[in-house]
Amino acid sequence: MHPAHHARATPDRPAYVMAESGRQVSYAELDRWSCRLAHFWRAQGLAPGDTIAFLLENHVAYLPLLWSAQRAGLIYVSISTGLSGGDVAYIVQDSGARVLVASARTAALAEEAAAGRPALRRFTAEELDALTASLPDTPIPDEMAGEDMLYSSGTTGRPKGIRRPCVPGTPIDTGTPLVALVESRFGFGPDTRYLSPAPLYHAAPQRFSMAVQRLGGTVVVMEKFDAERALGLIERHRITAAQWVPTHFIRMLRLPDAVRAGHDLSSLQVAIHAAAPCPVPVKQAMLDWWGPVIHEYYAGTENNGLTAIGPEEWLAHKGSVGRAMVGELRIVDERGGELPPRAEGLICFANGPEFAYHNDPEKTAAARTPQGWTTLGDVGWMDEDGYLYLTDRKNFTIISGGVNIYPQEIENWLATHPKVGDVAVIGAPDADLGERVLAVVEPVDWVEAGDALARELIAFAREGLGPIKAPRQVDFLPSLPRQATGKLYKRLLRDRYWPVAG
Known part of the structure; x- marks a missing residue:
């Protein structure tokens, strides 16, 4: 349509x-x-x-x-x-x-x-x-x-x-695969009232909003995201579906209990999230609040494949982003060889839609394995039932003393600390180890930024993750360079540290 x-x-x-x-x-x-x-x-x-x-x-x-x-x-x-x-x-x-x-x-x-x-x-x-x-x-x-x-x-x-x-x-x-997906999996149709809280210049907000309009539904566009305002819009417009990123969840969860309880969210049938990894405790808290309406998918702007997972599935496979709905999942090693279940490697899709990077044949070729499978550069693993678990971006891997350390796991743990508003973990130059684990934290209260909080967060990470993954350094920023989609501009953070090392 x-x-x-x-x-x-x-x-x-x-x-x-x-x-x-x-x-x-x-x-x-x-x-x-x-x-x-x-x-x-x-x-x-x-x-x-x-x-x-x-x-x-x-x-x-x-x-x-x-x-x-x-x-x-x-x-x-x-x-x-x-x-x-x-x-x-x-x-x-x-x-x-x-x-x-x-x-x-x-x-x-x-x-x-x-x-x-x-x-x-x-x-x-x-x-x-x-x-x-x-x-x-x-x-x-x-x-x-x-x-x-x-x-x-x-x-x-x-x-x-x-x-x-x-x-x-x-x-x-002419129909599109996304329209077929949202219609069959999420029940979108002419009665859908869809809240779009993110900028329309990004892939998911734009494509999902246009898919809703192909099906005759109504899109409610937020000019700018505000946690309390979003809850009010769900109630006022009787929103049936909405798409979020984990940052939205975190901000809504941090609203006072009275504010969270003061809105009628009963119309919400489907709450979809993607774009960035969601810490397990955050998603569990949202399910406890909103009930079994939260769905997740993993895909990229490249649209080369897609996984999806519903609320009941997720409770049985916590931390997973689901099984393949578009394309066929493959996990491969550095040479392109396929890996068995629970082995960590590069996430690829076989037999998915084709794409190319405009004016960049080298990058297009680098996104393909010898078998012709395509990748977004993410690292993860699959369980025996075909459920995918994300580890991190390949480019974000920290190699410290010869050990591969994935920042996402550390970020997910530190994000649960009540004094952490936002966090990014990167590798900083280290004369002895090559790279050391560095956490850049946006504190909930800037007044607390300092050595005492840094020591507290390092101890918190050591207790939850062990000494190898715990950051050796914690720095503070008033605001992290995060997109409205929830993605971090990690290159901007890395540039603060690596140029100094030459």
Whole structure:
């Protein structure tokens, strides 16, 4: 299906609601808005297969812009507003975007990114309202399906565009694997009221919101996440489904008991989480609070495979991210050989969807094993029943005194300490061991940051994890460089320590 169908069948049904302003956009309005924009892209000379880039916060025009590109056969690139001007400029150039759409809020960042690129046309969403007002609100004559090209988070290096196969001339209402998945596994449909608390420029919020609209449901878009506000929106809009990251869970769990108990969450049927590993105690606390509605999946922007696990399964396989739903799981060693159950190695998918890294054949080749299986670079293991357990990113592995240490396990343990608001564990240069385990902590109360808390956290880690995995050093920051999806920019933390060592 496609929103255009729902515009004809249920024109007055809300396609989405902006949480802060309360602005509702019906399916009829979404259809007319995206049609006018599609006519505008053709007037600008954009043809099917051309690339357009969007640099906006969760703006009321974001979804119409996405659907306009989708129905005009364009490759659309959504760029994080949290990037530097240099990173935005890199993505614009690397993607080959001919048009960059910003907002009044991001216009200065767009100008910085566009410096030295006179051929790049730039508009703000606000300007487009006036520029498209007199254009037809009916479909363009040559409608065909476009495709997103989202960029990796860049947590370990420069972001890379993930290009998925796009067949020219594909009808705009051609089904997608994600729509089939959310319909069959999570029960999404026209009665779905979906809360999207994260930025739409990221893969999961964008793709899931568009999947809900393909099925005729309503998306409630939070302009910015706030824990108490999210609970209020579930109650007010009778939200049936929502997608979260572990950081959201942690912030909601830390609300006062009276606040948590003061909202009616009974409408919530499915709470999905992904994007970052969730500590077992955090997920258990959420299940104790919300009941058996919490589902988890593991996948990447590359969309090369997917695992999923429901609440009852998870209670029987705590810490797992599920069994393969798309592709076939393989765990391999450094030479690409397949490993047996419970052996730790590189996570790969066989017989999954194809992808390529835009303009980077070397990275594309490096993401494949000799058998042709693909990997996102994560390390983990499978049990005898095929359930996957994540260990960490291969690039984040700390080698200290010849021993491989995985930061995720340490982060998950330290995150349970009541004085820790957020934590990242990295390897810091060490003259004796090569690398030492370093924990960078965002304390709940900045006043407590200091030597006494550092000693307390090191002792806490030694008691729970043993001396090898316990950090030898704890530093403090007021705020960690974490994306709204929950992913940490660990490269920014590593850069604070490694350049000093040369």
